[in-house]
Amino acid sequence: QSKIRWRMQTYAGVALADHVIRPAIESFNKIAGDEMEIELYTADQLVPTGELFRAMQQGTIDAVQSDDDSMASPTEVTVFGGYFPFASRYSLDVPVLFNQYGLNEIWGAEYEKVGVKHISAGSWDPCNFATISPIKSLDDLKGKRVFTFPTAGRFLAQFGVVPVTLPYEDVEVAMQTGELDGVAWSGITEDYTVGWAGPAKYFLTNNISGAWIGHFFANMDRWNEVPERLQELLRVCMDQSHYYRQWWYWGGEARLRVEGTKMELTSIPDEDWDKVETAARTFWDEIAQESETKAKIVSIFRKYNEDMQKAGRPYRYSKA
Amino acid sequence: MTGFMRGYVRTVDGVNYHIGRVMMYGIFVMMGILLWSSISKTFFLPSLWTLEMAQFAMVAYYIMGGPYSIQLGSNVRMDLFYGRWSVQTRAWVDSFTVLFLIFFLGVLLYGGIDSLIYAIQYNERSPTAWRPVLWPIKSVMCLGLFLMILQAVSELFKDIAHIRGEEL
Amino acid sequence: MSYEMIAILMFASMMLMLMTGQRVFGAIGAVAAVAALALWGTGGSVIPFSASMKLMKWYPLLTLPMFIFMGYVLSESRIADDLYKMFHVWMGPVPGGLAIGTIGLMVLISAMNGLSVAGMAIGATIALPELLRRGYDKRMVTGVIQAGSSLGILVPPSVVLVLYAMIARQPVGQLWLAGILPGLLMAGLFILYIYLRCRISPGLGPVLPPEERAGIAFAEKVRLLGAGVLPLVIFATMMVPFVNGWTSLVESSAIGALAALVAAVLKGRMSRTVFETSVRQTLAVSCMFMWIIVAAMAFGAVFDGLGAVKAIESLFTEKLGLDPWMILILMQLSFILMGTFLDDTAMLVIVAPLYIPLVKALGFDLIWYGVLYTITTQIAYMTPPFGYNLFLMKAMAPKEIGLKDIYASIVPFVLVMVLALAIVMAFPQIALWLPHQVYGL
Ligand code: NA
Numbered sequence: 033q034s035k036i037r038w039r040m041q042t043y044a045g046v047a048l049a050d051h052v053i054r055p056a057i058e059s060f061n062k063i064a065g066d067e068m069e070i071e072l073y074t075a076d077q078l079v080p081t082g083e084l085f086r087a088m089q090q091g092t093i094d095a096v097q098s099d100d101d102s103m104a105s106p107t108e109v110t111v112f113g114g115y116f117p118f119a120s121r122y123s124l125d126v127p128v129l130f131n132q133y134g135l136n137e138i139w140g141a142e143y144e145k146v147g148v149k150h151i152s153a154g155s156w157d158p159c160n161f162a163t164i165s166p167i168k169s170l171d172d173l174k175g176k177r178v179f180t181f182p183t184a185g186r187f188l189a190q191f192g193v194v195p196v197t198l199p200y201e202d203v204e205v206a207m208q209t210g211e212l213d214g215v216a217w218s219g220i221t222e223d224y225t226v227g228w229a230g231p232a233k234y235f236l237t238n239n240i241s242g243a244w245i246g247h248f249f250a251n252m253d254r255w256n257e258v259p260e261r262l263q264e265l266l267r268v269c270m271d272q273s274h275y276y277r278q279w280w281y282w283g284g285e286a287r288l289r290v291e292g293t294k295m296e297l298t299s300i301p302d303e304d305w306d307k308v309e310t311a312a313r314t315f316w317d318e319i320a321q322e323s324e325t326k327a328k329i330v331s332i333f334r335k336y337n338e339d340m341q342k343a344g345r346p347y348r349y350s351k352a
Numbered sequence: 353m354t355g356f357m358r359g360y361v362r363t364v365d366g367v368n369y370h371i372g373r374v375m376m377y378g379i380f381v382m383m384g385i386l387l388w389s390s391i392s393k394t395f396f397l398p399s400l401w402t403l404e405m406a407q408f409a410m411v412a413y414y415i416m417g418g419p420y421s422i423q424l425g426s427n428v429r430m431d432l433f434y435g436r437w438s439v440q441t442r443a444w445v446d447s448f449t450v451l452f453l454i455f456f457l458g459v460l461l462y463g464g465i466d467s468l469i470y471a472i473q474y475n476e477r478s479p480t481a482w483r484p485v486l487w488p489i490k491s492v493m494c495l496g497l498f499l500m501i502l503q504a505v506s507e508l509f510k511d512i513a514h515i516r517g518e519e520l
Numbered sequence: 521m522s523y524e525m526i527a528i529l530m531f532a533s534m535m536l537m538l539m540t541g542q543r544v545f546g547a548i549g550a551v552a553a554v555a556a557l558a559l560w561g562t563g564g565s566v567i568p569f570s571a572s573m574k575l576m577k578w579y580p581l582l583t584l585p586m587f588i589f590m591g592y593v594l595s596e597s598r599i600a601d602d603l604y605k606m607f608h609v610w611m612g613p614v615p616g617g618l619a620i621g622t623i624g625l626m627v628l629i630s631a632m633n634g635l636s637v638a639g640m641a642i643g644a645t646i647a648l649p650e651l652l653r654r655g656y657d658k659r660m661v662t663g664v665i666q667a668g669s670s671l672g673i674l675v676p677p678s679v680v681l682v683l684y685a686m687i688a689r690q691p692v693g694q695l696w697l698a699g700i701l702p703g704l705l706m707a708g709l710f711i712l713y714i715y716l717r718c719r720i721s722p723g724l725g726p727v728l729p730p731e732e733r734a735g736i737a738f739a740e741k742v743r744l745l746g747a748g749v750l751p752l753v754i755f756a757t758m759m760v761p762f763v764n765g766w767t768s769l770v771e772s773s774a775i776g777a778l779a780a781l782v783a784a785v786l787k788g789r790m791s792r793t794v795f796e797t798s799v800r801q802t803l804a805v806s807c808m809f810m811w812i813i814v815a816a817m818a819f820g821a822v823f824d825g826l827g828a829v830k831a832i833e834s835l836f837t838e839k840l841g842l843d844p845w846m847i848l849i850l851m852q853l854s855f856i857l858m859g860t861f862l863d864d865t866a867m868l869v870i871v872a873p874l875y876i877p878l879v880k881a882l883g884f885d886l887i888w889y890g891v892l893y894t895i896t897t898q899i900a901y902m903t904p905p906f907g908y909n910l911f912l913m914k915a916m917a918p919k920e921i922g923l924k925d926i927y928a929s930i931v932p933f934v935l936v937m938v939l940a941l942a943i944v945m946a947f948p949q950i951a952l953w954l955p956h957q958v959y960g961l
Pocket residue numbers: 629630631632633634635671672673674675676677678
């Protein structure tokens with residue numbers, strides 16, 4: 033039997049991919065040996081991110097690592113994937129939501145409808161602003177051209193942010209050519225890793241979101257062609273990649289806030305922050321009205337956050 | 353046959369000429385959008401739509417203007433040998449190699465139609481805050497690619513005529 | 521099929537297709553399309569179109585039509601005439617002075633424009649007839665204009681460096697600054713060569729006769745210096761807002777195009793014909809570039825997805841077992857060799873993504889490499905059998921200049937460019953000093 037070859041494209045650029053995906057793929061290839069090999073391609077390398085979903089659905093690309101939002105998946109869950117304001121706070125929230133609160137089933141069903149296998153979710157990123165000029169109040173957001181996720185852009189537009197979507201790898205240069213004033217995309221670990229910490233000198237410690245969710249997908253036919261044993265290995269290696277990201281981000285955020293020299297940290301006042309949180313709840317209500325599936329997911333997020341609130345420390349440290 | 357080819361060439365070249373003559377002013381559309389972008393950014397709030405709109409304009413400009421650029425002979429060729437051949441030899445070689453060009457354009461159009469159907473089926477929007485629907489620009493691209501194929505076939509007919517010692 | 525086989529097969533069929541003389545974009549695109557259908561497997565047929573969507577998102581390409589338009593307005597409206605006269609009267613007494621002045625003219629035009637086309641057009645229409653009338657050697661002046669115009673992509677603003685910046689993920693501002701001194705160095709070497717050649721054989725570039733020089737009043741000479749102000753004004757309207765962060769790169773290019781248009785109107789040179797030619801030629805040349813980029817992007821994606829990129833990487837890094845400098849030199853040589861056959865835009869889109877990760881992995885500075893890369897591209901642009909200069913020169917030059925002259929004329933200048941390349945390779949500070957000063961690195 034000949035070796036199965038997959039082409040996988042990630043949303044991440046080269047530098048980020050070295051952490052968030054490459055180690056897992058190398059492990060997979062090592063273990064799968066002569067049976068299967070995944071060739072990894074980074075952001076926009078084979079197809080532009082805008083065409084990524086279609087390319088996977090059709091089999092041009094066999095597998096994809098991305099959030100739902102940036103690859104514009106034509107599903108009911110798209111808005112929740114890239115950035116859903118205040119839906120989660122810690123990196124463990126995502127696997128709990130998917131494995132214990134029923135999101136896995138919803139995602140699986142939604143993607144099956146469009147011929148795609150949803151393999152695994154579990155990655156999480158904080159989503160902070162990194163900008164060329166400092167943000168010290170909500171007013172400072174006005175008129176800033178910021179690279180962010182589509183849904184984040186919709187939410188942030190009410191604070192005067194001008195959301196811009198560009199190919200991931202073009203972001204650093206775009207800050208230098210004046211196309212962008214900053215990013216609202218990642219935590220400080222990613223800012224340093226991919227080089228955004230050069231042109232963006234300021235880091236806002238308030239993270240307006242904590243809900244970036246990374247998934248693995250595959251073309252349904254390709255997935256079904258893979259023997260069960262290798263499907264299991266794929267799941268295990270993908271879980272390994274989520275685990276890597278958990279400690280990589282958790283440790284990196286703290287270390288770079290303390291020791292990092294390229295970015296100055298700023299925060300915005302608590303009363304400003306309350307406005308953002310209130311706006312987020314309104315935003316959730318609006319999204320919930322769009323469809324039944326969306327309403328269901330929003331209710332899961334609400335339930336989860338209430339549970340976390342009630343559980344108290346160390347789950348949530350809020351005033352209430 | 354010659355009559356058909358003559359008619360085809362006259363019609364296609366005519367249509368593409370007129371479209372190209374309109375598209376060439378697209379440079380001012382792009383310039384206008386980008387200037388508005390700088391003005392709005394300096395004096396008001398930056399616009400959401402300018403960069404993407406300029407990109408759409410650029411794509412329409414070069415794809416729809418493509419057939420006219422073929423008529424103008426602006427698509428360079430490597431003329432190491434080609435430059436030394438007689439008009440007759442060039443026509444012979446071109447009438448074969450233009451099939452490769454048509455093949456490339458055909459594959460482009462195939463992908464374009466596929467992508468357009470997807471865009472219509474899912475009402476695909478650009479994943480930006482402006483969120484424009486994508487079927488209009490993809491339709492323009494498909495139309496332009498179709499016109500490119502028509503123009504390439506017209507070039508083929510002209511070459512065949514040359515081989516026969518005629519002029520269309 | 522092995523990755524190596526695919527790499528060889530795709531490159532070889534592309535070369536073969538190019539040799540047939542079919543339009544470059546058709547030749548490259550056809551190989552990409554055939555390979556995608558034959559070798560990719562499921563879904564390969566959508567890759568070429570998805571390359572065109574990638575091009576749409578490549579926002580710096582918007583500068584391309586802007587700079588092309590700007591170049592045509594500057595050359596068609598002949599607002600560079602005064603500039604040329606300025607060099608003419610000031611440089612006349614020097615052996616080969618008019619040719620030296622032409623290089624000076626080319627440097628100024630380079631500062632107003634991001635491509636080589638404008639310099640070529642202005643040089644061929646204004647300087648060339650004048651130089652021939654003055655008894656300059658036709659081969660030398662043909663070479664002067666081709667070499668001089670190639671500076672357009674090294675002296676900022678430069679479209680090639682913008683595209684390089686996108687591929688290498690390096691800051692455009694630093695790259696542009698890094699191009700300035702090597703650009704001036706190269707101009708200086710051209711001038712030195714012309715001066716020495718004309719000292720040895722004065723017949724190649726006769727000194728302006730004294731009686732003609734006497735006919736020009738000193739006041740007139742000073743007035744002509746004013747012509748040098750215009751390019752500075754256009755350069756400043758474009759660059760000052762950009763450097764200060766008021767406008768973005770693509771916005772600045774639109775401002776530059778507008779500035780050139782306004783300058784031509786104010787000087788009363790924007791006739792109907794000039795307008796029509798500029799607009800039409802901008803479409804023609806933009807289409808030429810864009811279609812080649814689409815084809816090259818499709819080729820690149822297929823080439824990459826079929827594993828051929830890995831084959832080339834492992835060839836350089838593992839199989840050959842060379843030290844970094846040898847690899848770098850080898851890469852530059854292969855670049856120059858490919859550049860003789862390939863068009864420079866296609867080279868950028870196909871070859872640069874192969875080489876840049878290697879250069880980075882070898883530990884070299886990517887800003888510095890951007891300059892080396894651009895000089896190599898200039899050489900590629902100049903060398904037969906394939907180069908835009910050859911087409912443009914043939915189209916624009918007077919009848920007495922044949923293809924043979926055009927080919928022969930570039931030899932000494934290409935050697936000078938190789939020398940410049942070697943100097944910048946040996947002394948990276950020539951490129952890096954200025955960006956380090958300005959950005960305080
Ligand atoms: Na320039």
